[in-house]
Amino acid sequence: MTAPASPPPSPRAAPGPASGPAETPNPFTGILLKVISVAVLMGLTSSVKALDGSIPTIEVLFFRSFFALPPIVIWLALRRDLPGGLRTPNPMGHVWRSLAGAAAMSCMFLALTMLPLTEVVAITYAAPLFITVFAAMFLGERVRLYRLAAVALGFMGVLLVMAPRLLGDDSGGLTATGVEPGDEDVGWGSPAVGATIALVAAVLMGLAQTFVRGLSKTETTAAIVFWFTAACTVMTGLALPFFWQTPDATQWLLLLTAGTAGGVGQILLTSSYRYAEAAVIAPFEYVSMILAVAIGWFVFGEAPALVVLGGAALVTLSGILIIWRERRLGIERRASKSARQAPLG
Numbered sequence: 001m002t003a004p005a006s007p008p009p010s011p012r013a014a015p016g017p018a019s020g021p022a023e024t025p026n027p028f029t030g031i032l033l034k035v036i037s038v039a040v041l042m043g044l045t046s047s048v049k050a051l052d053g054s055i056p057t058i059e060v061l062f063f064r065s066f067f068a069l070p071p072i073v074i075w076l077a078l079r080r081d082l083p084g085g086l087r088t089p090n091p092m093g094h095v096w097r098s099l100a101g102a103a104a105m106s107c108m109f110l111a112l113t114m115l116p117l118t119e120v121v122a123i124t125y126a127a128p129l130f131i132t133v134f135a136a137m138f139l140g141e142r143v144r145l146y147r148l149a150a151v152a153l154g155f156m157g158v159l160l161v162m163a164p165r166l167l168g169d170d171s172g173g174l175t176a177t178g179v180e181p182g183d184e185d186v187g188w189g190s191p192a193v194g195a196t197i198a199l200v201a202a203v204l205m206g207l208a209q210t211f212v213r214g215l216s217k218t219e220t221t222a223a224i225v226f227w228f229t230a231a232c233t234v235m236t237g238l239a240l241p242f243f244w245q246t247p248d249a250t251q252w253l254l255l256l257t258a259g260t261a262g263g264v265g266q267i268l269l270t271s272s273y274r275y276a277e278a279a280v281i282a283p284f285e286y287v288s289m290i291l292a293v294a295i296g297w298f299v300f301g302e303a304p305a306l307v308v309l310g311g312a313a314l315v316t317l318s319g320i321l322i323i324w325r326e327r328r329l330g331i332e333r334r335a336s337k338s339a340r341q342a343p344l345g
Helices: 027-051 057-066 069-078 091-112 117-124 127-138 145-167 191-215 221-242 249-272 278-298 306-341
Strands: none
Touching: 027 057, 027 091, 027 117, 027 249, 027 278, 057 091, 057 221, 057 249, 069 221, 069 249, 091 117, 091 191, 091 221, 117 145, 117 191, 117 278, 117 306, 127 145, 127 191, 127 306, 145 191, 145 306, 191 221, 221 249, 278 306
């Protein structure tokens, strides 16, 4: 969430109405594509983390979208979704989704410059919790006691992850980055600010995915995927001259990796839903936590505190409970619809 993500993360489009050739259901293929997409999108997140704020966030956002466009366009062409699949009866819906998605990515990228990778991923896992809240507020979806309890459990996990940062202390006497408690920067760029920005990213990811839910009723997958990436490229491109900083060779490589991983990861993610139901695939999003811990520890030297892992476990559990409940409700709705349509006598 990936994340961000989703998402987040990271912001990720859910499949809309069918477009392109249909695939034979194959849960193993769907799960495999999902896990690979999570790994590729973690490459995006890790590349941004490696930049460590050395490039302005607007510039990172631009190249993340710009370098993602070629693989997405090639993929849509191979699916024969160009140009017909890009037609949209709801252009303003794409505008709102793109604004929310771009803002979410901005906050996540900024948080990565202030916090360890594992903490940012754990906090942005809250995005599905906000989807539940926003879906009730804006889409009129009913939220019963079971989902409310799961959401409450998830928010407890988020608070557990954020508490050490907000309180200016860390379990075990050291922060995940090896800074003595009391020595942290308490101003802009401090871990407390980073934790707050990561939570804002989760809120915006949830809002973006709520817009995607609305769009998916009328839009094709091709339109949702393409217009988000194109809109982000244009929006950040207009602001780029005011923030431009010429990257060095290493920074160019990281920007290219981030953008390409974003495009390829989106393709793999979207393709995974063509082989299996969302309820089967969605729980594998949480593989990203395992990857975040491993990459944070071995690449960035960030040993996660136990309180962070405990909070992440609670958020993960709440997300899986919500997914399981959605699946059960879907089965019940289909059974009820079939019963209504069955001939009498």
